[in-house]
Amino acid sequence: MQKLKEEIGRLLAPRVSLEPAEVISLLEVPPEPSYGDLAFPCFALAKTRKKPPPLIARELSEEISGENGLFWGQAVPRGPYLNFFVAPAAYGREVLQEIWNRAEQYGHSEVGRGGNVPIDYSSPNIAKPFGVGHIRSTVIGHSLYLIHQALGYNSIGINHLGDWGTQFGKLIVAFKHWGDERELKNDPVNYLYKLYVQFHKQVEEEPALDDEARSWFWKLENGDEEAVDYWNRFRQLSLDNYELVYEQLGIEFEHYHGESHYNQMLDRVIDIVKERGIASESEGALMIDLEPHGLPSVMLRKKDGATLYITRDLAAAIYRYETFNFARSLYVVGAEQTLHFQQLFKVLELLGFEWASRCVHVPFGLIRFKDGKMSTRAGKIILLEEVLNRSIEMARQIIEEKNPDLPDKEGAAKAVGLGAVRFGDLNNDRVKNIEFDWEKALDFSGETAAYIQYAHARICSILRKAGAEYKTWDDSSASLLDREEEISLVKTLALLPDKIFASAESYRPSILARYLIDVARDFNRFYHNCPVLNSEEELKHGRLLLISATRQVIANGLALLGIEAPEEM
Ligand code: ARG
DSSP, X not given: OHHHHHHHHHHHHHHHTSOHHHHHHHOBOXXXXXXXXXXXXXXXXXXXXXXXXXXXXXXXXXXXXXXXXXXXXXXXXXXXXXXXEEOHHHHHHHHHHHHHHHGGGTTOOOTTTTOEEEEEOOOOBTTSOOBTHHHHHHHHHHHHXXXXXXXXXXXXXXXXXXXXXXXXXXXXXXXXXXXXHHHHHHSHHHHHHHHHHHHHHHHHHOTHHHHXXXXXXXXXXXXXXXXXXXXXXXXXXXXXXXXXHHHHHTOOOSBOOOGGGGGGGHHHHHHHHXXXXXXXXXXXXXXXXXXXXXXXXXXXXXXXXXXXXXXXXXXXXXXXXXXXXXXXXXXXXXXXXXXXXXXXXXXXXHTTOGGGGGEEEEOOOOEEESOGGGGOSSTTOOBHHHHHHHHHHHHHHXXXXXXXXXXXXXXXXXXXXXXXXXXXXXXXXXXXXXEEOHHHHTOTTSSSHHHHHHHHHHHHHHHHHHOGGGSSOOHHHHTTOOSHHHHHHHHHHTTHHHHHHHHHHTTOHHHHHHHHHHHHHHHHHHHXXXXXXXXXXXXXXXXXXXXXXXXXXXXXXXXXXTOOOOSOO
């Protein structure tokens, strides 16, 4: 579309006494594709020409009727607009050639100019099972990580582990009272969680446990060796467990800077806050009044000197700015923490940090699993690990049925199973709550990863059958695509760069996910109506170039959602 825009700019500029760039900035995409591909609105000319816009549109169309464009085929006035249609052959060749040349890089760009983008995502709480609540942060955050990278940003994945706080006092107390070394070794995370639950039950009968827990946390904060030892062990055992899930999902973090990482910096943060005079102290507690800004006040330090979640987030934000001088700093965290981030960003602003405006909370709704079976073990918590394994298992059964002779069933089951969970999440606008339905998520003809993956595998199979002689670029074959199904597929393929960009700008991988459904759908419609291998030579070559570009677009798009595109399934 850029070339079409430039051409229209050059064509109209002298006729409307504007610069080509000004013409380009006025161009709009018509509300209906049948109106045209780009529209030039004539309102702005009404004053100088002293004529109604519809008349100007008609006059312009007559003025240019003798001209020949490479990319525009027709210009048709419609009300106050002059609508341009692309010339299918030239446009198709242009788009396909660009995809051909850029291959894996198609859709990527350098708009980010290497700017650092720390992305705080996943961030589970130590000694608690990695529940599905964190799956959304993991999946959305990872996709935003990949998308920013594709746009030339330097993505930095940060796992802001919940590895500090009063719960560690409770865990130490529970382990000292009831702990069993063997059970801890066997299944550390579930066992620690069990102890945590037990503590909360027991404390109702024995309130003294709470004081004990508080004093152990105090010891921990003050570097007591025994307390630190426990904490280290609990943390490491949990991490080892989470890492299995990350490995399965192909996720690596640049940093595992959990909340504890910022302990050394809290005094400095408190000093900065005091210096700027935005806090008030009473009996040792430190508060920032946010009422004048329409937000509840925040406490940065309790009377007993203990710091809070937000104190550590304040330190983390400053640390990230000082370390990365970020272009933007993302926090992929559930919508239930919206208020927390509003307060955090407001405090940064009150501290006078101009970069506060570059900090973005990327919230999302809840996920529920439509399956009673998934909500029993370990209290009410569903383990992500179980969800993933189950999805792979279900995919394996479907593949076994559909394609019993497939050589790499295991690989396909993994790609489809993990893809189903990821896509089931990313396919929805993130702020909505979602109900995850296994049947739907694995439906090969629904709006699913499998549907898109299947289109990809199908194209791979056609390309294999076609043979090597078609694996070359051919200008004249690529210029033959003028059927409606072909043109609309080409137009859809041309949108990938815009969709990737839009996903990053609005922090919504769902834009890319929805788009890939369109690609697969347009491909299926084309394939249903236009024979490929049975067409005559040159057209066959042209159509093979079209589906090969489609394959590339699907593979590039899925990769940015963290989803594999198998060649056979
Ligand atoms: N551990 C927190 C939780 O599970 C999420 C941390 C999000 N990141 C942050 N910088 N606060 O609720």
